[in-house]
Amino acid sequence: MADPPQRRIPSPQWLLVLPALALLAVILLVPLGRSLTYSVDAPAWTLDHYTALFTDGVTLTVLARTALTATIVTIVAVLLGYPYAYLMTRVGPRLRGLLMVIVLVPFWTSVMARNFAWIIILQRGGPVNSFFKLFGWDLVLYESVAGVTIAMSQVLLPFMVLPLFSALSGIDRRLLLAARGLGSHPITAFWKIYWPLSRGGVVAGLILVFTLSLGFYVTPALVGSPQQSLVAQLLGQRTTQLLDFPGASALGILVLVVSLALVSWANRFGGTISAIGVAASTPTNAPTKDRP
Amino acid sequence: MTATQIATPRAQRRVRGVDPVPWWLKLIGGVVGLYFVLPTLFVIPMSFSTATTFQFPPQGFSLKLYENFFTNPVWLDALRNSVVVATLASLLATVVGTAAAVGLHNLRGRLARFARTVLMISMVTPAIVIAVAVYISFLQWQLVGTLAGYVLAHAAIGVPFVLVSVTSALGGFDARLLRAASSLGATPLRGFVTVTMPLISRGVITGAVFAFVTSFDEVVIALFLRSPALQTLPVQMYNSVTVEIDPTIAASSSVVVTAVTLICLVLQFVGGRRKSS
Numbered sequence: 138m139a140d141p142p143q144r145r146i147p148s149p150q151w152l153l154v155l156p157a158l159a160l161l162a163v164i165l166l167v168p169l170g171r172s173l174t175y176s177v178d179a180p181a182w183t184l185d186h187y188t189a190l191f192t193d194g195v196t197l198t199v200l201a202r203t204a205l206t207a208t209i210v211t212i213v214a215v216l217l218g219y220p221y222a223y224l225m226t227r228v229g230p231r232l233r234g235l236l237m238v239i240v241l242v243p244f245w246t247s248v249m250a251r252n253f254a255w256i257i258i259l260q261r262g263g264p265v266n267s268f269f270k271l272f273g274w275d276l277v278l279y280e281s282v283a284g285v286t287i288a289m290s291q292v293l294l295p296f297m298v299l300p301l302f303s304a305l306s307g308i309d310r311r312l313l314l315a316a317r318g319l320g321s322h323p324i325t326a327f328w329k330i331y332w333p334l335s336r337g338g339v340v341a342g343l344i345l346v347f348t349l350s351l352g353f354y355v356t357p358a359l360v361g362s363p364q365q366s367l368v369a370q371l372l373g374q375r376t377t378q379l380l381d382f383p384g385a386s387a388l389g390i391l392v393l394v395v396s397l398a399l400v401s402w403a404n405r406f407g408g409t410i411s412a413i414g415v416a417a418s419t420p421t422n423a424p425t426k427d428r429p
Numbered sequence: 430m431t432a433t434q435i436a437t438p439r440a441q442r443r444v445r446g447v448d449p450v451p452w453w454l455k456l457i458g459g460v461v462g463l464y465f466v467l468p469t470l471f472v473i474p475m476s477f478s479t480a481t482t483f484q485f486p487p488q489g490f491s492l493k494l495y496e497n498f499f500t501n502p503v504w505l506d507a508l509r510n511s512v513v514v515a516t517l518a519s520l521l522a523t524v525v526g527t528a529a530a531v532g533l534h535n536l537r538g539r540l541a542r543f544a545r546t547v548l549m550i551s552m553v554t555p556a557i558v559i560a561v562a563v564y565i566s567f568l569q570w571q572l573v574g575t576l577a578g579y580v581l582a583h584a585a586i587g588v589p590f591v592l593v594s595v596t597s598a599l600g601g602f603d604a605r606l607l608r609a610a611s612s613l614g615a616t617p618l619r620g621f622v623t624v625t626m627p628l629i630s631r632g633v634i635t636g637a638v639f640a641f642v643t644s645f646d647e648v649v650i651a652l653f654l655r656s657p658a659l660q661t662l663p664v665q666m667y668n669s670v671t672v673e674i675d676p677t678i679a680a681s682s683s684v685v686v687t688a689v690t691l692i693c694l695v696l697q698f699v700g701g702r703r704k705s706s
Contacts, residue, residue, distance in 0.1 A: 153532030352555025
C-alpha cells in the first residue's frame with residue numbers, strides 16, 4: 138500500500154547491507170574465487186589438479202580415511218544422540234533445560250581446551266589407558282583413529298541432538314499410546330510410528346555431522362597420528378609446507394563443494410543451519426514444544 | 430478453555446503412569462551428558478598440578494601454572510593479542526552485521542535471499558577451506574601475521590552470528606512504531622536510535638558476544654595467519670601441545686573455559702530478566 142510495486146531504483150535499505158557484503162566479498166568470496174582459479178589455471182586452463190587428486194595414492198588414501206572417520210563419527214553421534222534427544226522430549230521443563238545446557242557445553246568449551254583434555258584422557262598412562270590396564274589390556278587411544286573419533290563425536294553430537302530434538306518434540310506421543318492400546322508391541326509401535334515421524338530430523342542430523350567431520354583440522358592433528366592424517370591436514374600441509382597452491386586449492390574446492398552440496402541437501406529436511414544458529418545463540422530458549 | 434486447562438495436568442499425570450521413562454533411557458542420558466562435559470572435568474584439576482608434563486592424575490596442588498600464565502610474557506602477549514583481535518573483530522562484525530540485518534529485514538526477493546546466503550557462507554564452509562584460501566590471498570595482500578589480517582578474517586566469520594541474532598530480535602519488531610516516530614518528526618537516524626535500537630539491543634549484544642567468543646576461540650585460521658611476532662592465545666595453546674609440552678595450557682584452558690561460561694551465563698541471565706519483565 139505504501140510502496141508502489143513497480144519501483145526500479147534499488148531500495149535505500151541496500152546501503153545498510155553493503156558494508157557487510159563488502160567485508161564478506163573481499164575476505165571470503167575473493168579468496169575462495171581465487172582458489173577456484175588457482176585450481177584450474179596453471180598456466181593454461183586445465184583440470185589436471187583435480188584429476189591428480191583421484192590418481193595420487195596418498196590423496197586417495199587420505200580421502201578414503203576421512204570418509205570412513207566421518208561415517209563412524211556420524212554413526213556414533215546418531216546412536217548416542219537419538220536416545221538423548223528422545224529423553225529430552227520426555228522429561229519435565231526444568232530437567233529439559235538442564236539437558237539442553239549440557240548439550241551446548243561442547244559449543245562453549247574452548248577448542249584448544251577440549252583437545253588438550255582429550256590428549257590427557259587418551260594418552261599413555263591417562264585414565265582410559267589405566268582403566269583398560271586393569272583388565273590386562275594396554276590400550277592407548279591417543280594417536281589413533283579411534284581416539285580421533287571419540288574426540289570428534291563429542292563436539293559434533295550437539296549438531297545431531299539439536300535437529301533431532303526439534304523433530305522429536307513435534308511428534309505426538311499419544312500416537313504411540315494409541316498403538317499400544319490397540320495391542321502393538323512397544324518395539325513395533327516405535328518402529329512403525331515413531332521412527333518414520335522422526336526420520337527427517339535423523340537425516341538432517343546425519344548429513345550435518347558427516348559434513349562437519351570432513352573439515353576437522355585441529356582434532357586429528359593433535360589427538361590423531363601424523364601417519365593417519367585426514368583431508369584437512371593434507372590441505373594444510375600442501376599449503377604451508379609444500380606451497381603447492383594449485384593442488385591445495387583443488388583439494389579445498391573439492392571439500393567445499395562436497396560440504397555445500399551435503400548441507401543444502403540437509404537443509405531440505407528443515408532449516409537446520411538457522412535452527413542451530415538460533416539454538417546456539419539463545420541456550421535455553423531453544424524450541425521446547427510442550428505436549429498439549 | 431477453562432475445561433482444557435484443568436484437564437491438562439491430570440491427563441499428563443495419567444500419561445506418565447502408563448508411559449514411564451524407562452530406567453535404561455535415563456542411564457544412557459546420564460552417560461551421554463557426562464560425555465558432553467568430560468573434557469571440562471579434566472582440564473580444571475590439571476591446572477592445579479605441580480608437574481612439568483601432561484601426566485594424569487595431576488600431582489600435588491599449586492597455582493604455579495596460573496602464575497606462569499599471568500606472568501610469562503609469551504602467554505601474556507598471546508592473551509592480550511587475542512583480546513584485542515576479538516574485541517575489534519566483534520566490533521566490526523556487530524556494526525556491519527546489525528546494519529545488514531536491519532536492511533535485509535525490509536528487503537524481499539531473490540537478491541535479498543542471495544545477500545543473506547553470502548553473509549552466512551562462513552557457517553557452512555569448513556574452517557580449513559577458509560583458512561587455506563584466506564592464507565593464499567593474504568600472503569599477496571601482505572596481511573599474514575598482521576593485526577588487520579586477524580581482525581578482518583575473524584570479523585567475516587563473526588557476521589553470521591550477529592545476523593542471526595539481530596534478525597531473530599527483529600522478528601517481533603513492529604514496523605508501525607518507526608512510521609509513528611517519523612510522523613512525529615523523527616529523522617530515520619533518530620528513529621533507529623530511539624525506537625529500533627532499544628528493541629533489538631538484546632539481539633545485538635548476543636551477536637556481539639558470540640562474535641567475540643568465536644574470534645577469541647578461533648584456532649584454524651589463526652594458525653595459518655600466525656607470525657612469530659603476532660599470535661593469538663589458541664595458537665600459543667596449540668604450540669604448547671605440539672612444540673613445547675608446556676602444562677601452562679591447563680591453566681590457560683581453565684581461564685578460557687571459565688570466562689566463556691561466565692559470559693554465557695551472564696548473557697542468559699540478562700536475556701531471561703528482560704524477557705520476564
